[in-house]
Amino acid sequence: MPPATDVAAFIGGFVAAEGSFVKSGRPPTFTFAIALGAADRGSCALMRSQFGIGHVSAYRRRQEHFDDEICFQVRRLKHLVEVIVPFMDEHLPPSHKREQYLAWRAELLDYWENHARRRRCCTVEGCDAPQRAKGVCRRHYYERFGC
Secondary structure, three states: OOOOOOHHHHHHHHHHHHEEEEEEOOOOEEEEEEEEEHHHHHHHHHHHHHHOOOEEEEEOOOOOOOOOEEEEEEOOHHHHHHHHHHHHHHHOOOOHHHHHHHHHHHHHHHHHHHOOOOOOEOOOOOOOOEOOEOOEOHHHHHHHHOO
């Protein structure tokens, strides 16, 4: 990739060619992935470093004549909604992959808004710790109710 190339535009085009948006199972699991031959490890590492989320995993060849595989994938709902969706909305070029993405995005956002279980934050002003009992985090619970 030449140094003058816009990295976001490159990634958008690369995803249009090699990316996949998958929904599977019940309850649904959503995944954004790029799977390549093991020789292209640098491309997956670039995705990981640019997005700052996800995992890069290596897999052995499934058959003798196949290549080993390297895969960048993001599965955490929060990361998909807060990082992947805004990036793809802006940088994924018009293509068949964009049509697939839009259908996947609609299902992901519907699940996120209506069905996903998310841990709520403590109800004490300014505290971002997860709720435990009675709407407060562990620290505030012990401060209020003692043990």
